[in-house]
Amino acid sequence: MAEDTTTLAGPPDERPLPPVRDWPDVGTNATDFDPVLAELMREGPLTRIRLPHGEEDWAWLATRYEDVKMITNDARFSRAEASVRQFTRLAPHFAPRPGALAWADQPDHNRLRRAASTAYTVSAVRRLRPRAQEMLDELVDAMVQDGPPADLVERVLEPFPISVVCEVMGVPADERRKVHDWTREIISTAGGAEASERAKKGLFGWIAQAVRDRGDSGGQDVLSLLGAAVKSGELRHEEAVSVAGPLQIGGEALTNNSGQMFFLLLTRPDLLERVREDPASRPAVVEELLRYIPHRTAVGLPRIALEDVEIGGVRVGKGDPVYVSYLAANRDPSVFPDPDLIDVDRDAGAHMAFGNxxxxxxxxxxxxxxIELLLDTLLERLPGLRLAVPPGEVPFRQRTMIRGPQALPIAW
Structure with a gap:
């Protein structure tokens, strides 16, 4: 990417467009911030990008916190309109399912989300917490019994979120490995369009049957709630299936995010000592790490401008695709001073790690x-927790949309 920037002067309609920047796959090391995104932030706050796949030549990218906040709250930017366009994108395969929550605008978005929302309320999560602790304890018991060294990803950080999300969704224990294999393939960019499509057919076909089977179950798991919503006419069957799929895939994100968190803790002795000796600081540490961690590769899903909109002195035209970067917003120095530093004493509660x-x-x-259970349990159960290999030997996933360590060898 070129290092020069474009200076804009005059009314938005008369200003030259900034150059289109290719987003090359430069590879990222461990928890390092994407150097391409860092350069785009310096050129921004609004730039034009071209990603490896898709038919449209370019899209806008917003990196400034206030712009990201505005775009993600503004009905003039449509996800639904983007679902029928082959915009420039990271994923090799793009075929949104009808009724998918991620591509819905209001009021459909609230209607779709409401059907499963009771499984994710604060009270529902509170009720689930003892069962989640039991599942975590079983995994840690087995790891401790076998003794160090151990791969924390393989033994805990992967099976724990999978077990919990499957518990919430209502996936039977003997089906969980199959479901996990499908979700892993879907978020990978390494297998190509064919592998991704096979995995999607497998996962969504399985979900479709589960929703049909549970319309009368009266259960409080997500698949039963969606089955009941279909039976009552609140949702169409294809909508219920499209809502369930991304919720199931969400467990993969927690595996990778928590893996990055523990890598950061285990490579920063002062930070690890702080959270070990001062349990009251842990919630603030979690929020700061959520802000800091580069959760994903490149960018997520775009929106389409439904009319001309001026952002930061730049005119975004009607019909233009627009990406936002939550990672960039979380490193905006006007909101988070010295954003490339982990500062557990800052107020990081306004971060956008979970979107906006x-x-x-x-x-x-x-x-x-x-995350709270993982941090509390592992620090309590594993005295002297440390990496079992030098930090540079910890392998991180490559060619995947969600970043995280492939393995995390530990000793205690």
């Missing part, structure tokens, strides 16, 4: 609960 606006993550409370 109507598409704010459904499972945010659910995810925080699991």
């Amino acid at each position: 606006g109507p598409h704010y993550c459904t499972g945010a409370v659910f995810s925080r609960m699991q």
Whole structure:
């Protein structure tokens, strides 16, 4: 990418467009911030990007906190309109399912979300917490019994979120490995369009049958709630299936996010000592790490401008695709001073790690609960917790949309 920037002067309609920047796959190391995104932030706050896939030549990218906040709350930017466009994108395969929550605008978005929302309320998560602790304890018991060294990802950080999300969704124990294999393939960019499509067919086909089977079950798991919503006419069957899929896939994000958190703790002795000796500081540490961690590769899903909109002195035209970067917003120095430093004494509560606006993550409370349990349990049960290899030997996932360690060898 070129290092020069474009200076805009005059009324928005008369200003030259900023150059289109290709977003190359430069590879990222461990928890390092994406250097391409860092450069785009310096050129911004609004730039034009071209990603590896898709038919449209470019899209806008907003990186400033206030712009990201505005766009994600503004009905003039439509997710539904983007679902029928082959915009420039990271994923090799793009075929949104009809009725998908991620692509819905209001009021459909609230209607779709409401059907499963009772499984993700604060009270529902509170009721789930003892069962989640039991599942975590079983995993840690087995790891402690086998003794160090151990791969924390394999033994705890992968099976725990999978078990919990499957508990919430209502996936039987003997089906969980199959479901996990499908979700892993869906978020990977390595297998190509064919592998991704096979995994989607497998997962969504399985969900479709489960929703049909549970319309009369009266259960409080997500699949039963959605089955009941279909039977009552609140949702169409295809809508229920489209809502359930991303909720199931969400467990993958927690595996990777918590893996990054523990990598950061285990490579920063002062930070680890702080959370070990001062349990009261842990909630603030979690929020700061959520702000700091580079959760994903490149950008997520775009929106389409439904009319001309001026952002930061730049005119975004009607029909233009627009991406926002939550990662960039979380590093905006006007909101988070010295944003590239982990400062557990700052107020990081305004971070956008779970998104913003109507598409704010459904499972945010659910995810925080699991992170709290992991931190408290592992620090209590594993005295002297440390990496079993030098930090540079910890392998991180490559060619995947969600970033995180592939393995995290530990000793205690």
